[in-house]
Amino acid sequence: MAANPTILRPELTNLAPYNAGLTLAEVAARKGVTRVAKLGSNENPAGTDPAVVDALENAMRSIGAYPDPVGRNLVARLAEKHGWPQDKFVLGNGSEDLLAVLARAVLRPGDKVVTLYPSFPLHEDYARLMGAEVIRIGLDAEGMIDLPALLDAVAKPVRLVLFANPMNPAGVWLQPADLRRVLAAVHPEAITCVDEAYHEYASGPDYVSAEEQLATYARPLVILRTFSKAWGLAGLRIGYAMTNSDQLRQGFDLARTPFNVNLMAQIAAEAALDHPDAVDRAVALVRIERTRVAKAISDMGMRVLPSRGNFLFFDAGQPSSMIAERLLDHGVIVKPWRQEGYESWLRVSIGSIMDNDQFLMALARIREAAIG
Known part of the structure; x- marks a missing residue:
């Protein structure tokens, strides 16, 4: 046989x-x-904050209907929070869902993706699933991000630069001046995605979000955030992306599933924003x-x-x-x-x-x- x-x-x-x-x-x-x-x-x-639980209990009567496919109410709240246009946000079933959507939207077989190492495995897996080649930039002897190697790698004509800041699992991060140097060094043809799942824990004088670059950055930039960590909504799976690119925003919509964020997750995230x-x-x-x-x-x-x-x-x-x-x-x-x-x-x-x-x-x- x-x-x-x-x-x-x-x-x-x-x-x-x-x-x-x-x-x-x-x-x-x-x-x-x-x-x-x-x-x-x-x-x-x-x-989870008790006020979020109360909001979910009140929403139970509505679960027989499909959720808003783009989460307009939540997106409006996020736009207000970040001071960024509503049409530059997209919601995801957790931020890792958006990693997969981004890979489907922009990566082709043979493309090169630069990422930090050791990595959140899905940073690499979704790229490889699309047939892309992953270029790892590791830590130096002191256990910090190898900045010279990263600057050299991102300056080459790669398709996607994708890294977490702070890093997962290492926990280390790029100093504000170093993050700006990296973003400035990215090749003109590359797309950049900064995964800021741990942003809330990182704030301080030695850390800055890539969000500050959105309004002035000349190349496509995506920033990922999640409600799973500091906001306490891991079980509901909800994250979001901000971008400065109309093409990327359209690509997210074309590559994601139609109702990728459920009703309860949207309501919980709105309620959580009421109680920072x-x-x-x-x-x-x-x-x-x-x-x-x-x-x-x-x-x-x-x-x-x-x-x-x-x-x-x-x-x-x-x-x-x-x-x-x-x-x-x-x-x-x-x-x-x-x-x-x-x-x-x-x-x-x-x-x-x-x-x-x-x-x-x-x-x-x-x-x-x-x-x-």
């Missing part, structure tokens, strides 16, 4: 399923686990705890990179999958990194004080057991 022919696109052979992490229920079912600290997905430990104080409180806690947890990891003798996200990236000095598995025995979920060159690194989200204490105690016990 002849072998079954391959029915999948060849680009899929180079991809791996996205590691979405374990659920609370899966870890709670493990023997000996009495409490779970979920620190693998960069969620807001404060959860909830975000301020959540971010304030993360900043304090991020410093404390980073020092504790460092005091255990492990290298931890500086971070402007709601997470830390550290080198355990042992296979990360093994450390993550042992942490599960203590009810702690973290994300072991598996990209080449970072197999001993883990990303841990900054959670509540109790969650962070549980993680640090578990990590210390694992370290002590390994040394003893």
